[in-house]
Amino acid sequence: METLIVALANVFVFALGASIGSFINVVVYRLPAGLSVLWPPSRCPHCLNQLKAYDNVPVLGWVWLKGRCRYCKSKISLRYPVVEATTGMIFLLVFLIFNISTLTLGYWAFCSWLLALSLIDLDTMTLPNPLTKSGLVLGLIFQIITGYSSDASWAGLARHLMMGIVGAVLGLWLFEAIALLGIFLQKEAMGAGDAKLAAMMGAWLGWKYLLLAGFIACTLGALVGIGAILLSQRKWGQKIPFGPFLASGAFITLFGGKPILTAYLQLFF
Template sequence: MDILIILPASAVVFALGASIGSFINVVVYRLPAGLSVLWPPSRCPHCLNQLKAYDNVPVFGWLWLKGRCRYCKSKISARYPVVEALTGVIFLLVFLLFKVSILTIGYWAFCSWLLALSLIDLDTMTLPNQLTQSGLVLGIIFQIVIGLFPEGSSVGAIRHLMMGIVGAVVGLWLFDAIALFGSIALGKTAMGAGDAKLAAMMGAWLGWKYLLLAAFIACGVGTLVGIASITLSKRRFGQKIPFGPFLAIGAAIALFGGEAILSAYLRLFFPVI
């Protein structure tokens, strides 16, 4: 794409992503509390004054207010603009990799679901069914749509539908098995049911091959972080940590670099003779 096109397009995509990130902040705060994500409009959680439209501009609104409420001067968490900026960057990366395509739109949605679930898991140690189940359904629909687009026939749609279903089943069974054997080994619950549901959602979007890669990466990163946490902060062994963010990291790596990683793995361990 010509640079005169890609630069303004990138700016628009980043702005779109930051706006979605603003809504993700709302979802992360309200959904676990059982509140509507649509009403009332954004307001200060301390004084409950409704925010002005110009205060709600992603990233820049927080900077303009210097991180404080216009009315009561209470501090506004820096996480809000960070999530907005991060979502903008994710949207931009997806756009640069998949260009103008149905894949871009689909993976924007997938990454948004992953980010929202990760933040909620970090805050509450839960993965809401509303998000994991809706994300799974969207993943199945996405598979059908991308199967229809290249050929315009039912053959591709059925093939991709089966890929999504198999991926979801593998994700659910795999993490249910991990939770079962982990609980037996530790003598207590090793993994929440939400992690298996998130894995099923990931399988619906990625297919079983990339799901297995994402799960391997998630377990590896989670193990390293757990060891570092115990070593540096003297966290007690066996203390629970949210696994959803690690699954999301694994899914993101599989999405952006899965093909290259699997190709390198096959060349390394199964060279053509």
Template sequence: MDTLMLIPASLIVFALGASIGSFINVVVYRVPAGLSVLFPPSRCPHCLNQLKSYDNVPVLGWLWLKGRCRFCKNNIAMRYPVVEFITGLLFLVIFGIFQFSPLTMGYWVFCSWLLALSLIDLDTMTLPNPLTKSGLVLGLIFQTILGFINSNNSNSWTNAANSLFLAVLGAVVGIWLFDAIAFVASIVFQKQAMGGGDAKLAAMMGAWLGWKHLLLASFLACVAGVVVGGGAMLLTQKSRKARQWGKKMPFGPFLALGSLITIFIGEALISSYLELFPK
């Protein structure tokens, strides 16, 4: 891409991502509470006053208000601008890798779903069905469209059908794999070791990534979970809260992290692994 076009395009992409991040904040707050994500418009959770349009500008609005509500002066959590900023960066990285392509649009959607689900899992230890199911359906649609676009005119519908079949296969592998892990773990530990939402999230990941990349993402998630959870549990007695979190940490954010790594460098990791076993 021409350098003169890259800078304004990057600014637009970051602004778009930050705006989506603002909506993700709404989803994270309202979906677990059973509230509509569209109505009423954004408002202060303390005094319930509707936010002014200029106060609702992603990242900048929080800075203008100095982290306080214009009306009741209660603190506005720093997580709001942080989520907006991170979403903007994610959009920018995806755009930098995949440029103007269907993959860019698709992965923007996928990563938005992953971020929303991760934050909800951190807050409530749940992965809401409306998000995992809608994410699964969008993954199937995405792979079907991708198969249609990436084929020649003579067999476009056949290729689309094949892509849909592989997406369904990935979803089935995801839910079967994690259901099996949960079943075995419940026998070993004599208690529920994994929530049903993790299997549904894995099914969603399988639809978007395919079964091969799903396995890689799941492996990376397990490695990250062991490192973070084990580190938290090894803290001193003074950090009892952190050790308790290590025992009851949600797995959804690690699955999301594994998916992100797979999107960005999955092919390179698989190629490096295969090079260890030359024919």
């Protein structure tokens, strides 16, 4: 009986995440275009027919329709079910690690913001202010809630809030400094949106884990960039969106930051 309950809980969490992933697809498509993310309801971008509820079931709807619009038969991008399934897996992973807790609710929101920002950056080379700013505010609220609930004291609240504020300020200053260095060298090194995303990450992770996430992001970005150049996929100096690397660094740090830092300190100190 207990096994069945656990299995049903996992299925529910995955379905919830996939549903959020469906909404992330809407945000990624509409927000850069200046459209409302709430109205009108989901519709085919080609023929503009409103989708039926059973066509809009995450992942399964795409399978039932065989990847084509029911009305005009236009192809529906494979990215839609992939984003939905990926979000479902992220939600499930967070749930399995942090169980039923405020951390789970908070990290579901954090990961959703990171995923939406990554996809928008890949599509448009921009990181919209409404998402980075709202994500930063949510991160500070998250620090307040977790700080107070950790030891039920105002001291814990203040400590966590200060950790989030310091992380946000450090993220903003650090990446703006990198951007200024690029200007000094007459080469764009970092966009303004990247600094705002780093500030958002700092609000959620705190300054120590922000530094780790930033280091991981820079390492991944360098490896991918060099690999793309060697494979003749990109030219030297060609810009690449850095938001997905920052988000990847945040994901890795969220799930494995503590053992990574522990291993680093044991190795060098």
